[in-house]
Amino acid sequence: MNQETGTDNVIYVGNKPPMNYVLAAITQLNSGSNEVAIKARGRAISRAVDVAEIVRRRFMPDIKLKDIKIATEEVTNEEGHKINVSSIEIYLSK
Amino acid sequence: MNQETGTDNVIYVGNKPPMNYVLAAITQLNSGSNEVAIKARGRAISRAVDVAEIVRRRFMPDIKLKDIKIATEEVTNEEGHKINVSSIEIYLSK
Numbered sequence: 572m573n574q575e576t577g578t579d580n581v582i583y584v585g586n587k588p589p590m591n592y593v594l595a596a597i598t599q600l601n602s603g604s605n606e607v608a609i610k611a612r613g614r615a616i617s618r619a620v621d622v623a624e625i626v627r628r629r630f631m632p633d634i635k636l637k638d639i640k641i642a643t644e645e646v647t648n649e650e651g652h653k654i655n656v657s658s659i660e661i662y663l664s665k
Numbered sequence: 666m667n668q669e670t671g672t673d674n675v676i677y678v679g680n681k682p683p684m685n686y687v688l689a690a691i692t693q694l695n696s697g698s699n700e701v702a703i704k705a706r707g708r709a710i711s712r713a714v715d716v717a718e719i720v721r722r723r724f725m726p727d728i729k730l731k732d733i734k735i736a737t738e739e740v741t742n743e744e745g746h747k748i749n750v751s752s753i754e755i756y757l758s759k
Binding site: 613614615616617620621623624628636639640641642643655657658659661 | 707708709710711714715717718722730733734735736737749751752753755
C-alpha cells in the first residue's frame with residue numbers, strides 16, 4: 572500500500588485519450604475498491620480533471636469527490652536540469 | 666460582488682504566460698484582498714495550477730490554499746454545438 576495516499580488504487584493520467592483513464596477508474600471502483608486516486612503532472616492536469624468529471628457526471632453519479640490536492644514536484648528534464656512541475660491528485664470515493 | 670463565490674477577486678487564466686496571472690494574483694492579495702480565486706477552463710486548467718503553485722511556493726509562502734473546486738460547464742463551440750468543458754477554481758487566502 573502507498574504510505575502517502577493510503578490507497579493502492581492510483582490512475583496516472585498521461586497523454587492517452589481521457590476515456591482510457593475513465594474506464595480504468597470505473598474498473599477500479601467496480602472491483603471492490605472504495606476509492607481511486609487520479610494523478611497527473613504538467614499538461615496532463617487538465618485531462619485528469621476531465622477524467623474525474625466524466626466518471627462522476629456520466630458514469631457514476633453516486634461517486635463523491637473526496638479531495639483535491641495540488642503540489643509542485645521537482646523532476647529532471649532531458650537536458651539533466653531540475654525543473655518544477657505542478658501536479659494534481661483527485662480522490663474519488665464511494 | 667459575485668454571488669456564487671462571495672469574492673470579487675477572480676483571476677481568469679487563459680493562454681498568456683503564467684507569470685501574467687501570478688502578478689495579477691499577487692497584486693490582488695497585496696492590495697487589501699484576503700482572498701483570490703484563480704479560475705480556468707479546458708487546457709488552461711494546468712496553467713491555473715501552475716499559477717497557484719508559483720504564488721504559494723515562490724512569492725507568498727504564508728498564503729493558504731483554501732479550497733479547490735472542479736466542475737463541468739456547458740459551452741457553445743464555434744459550430745454552434747454545445748460541448749462540455751471541465752473547469753477549476755482555486756481559492757488562495759491570507
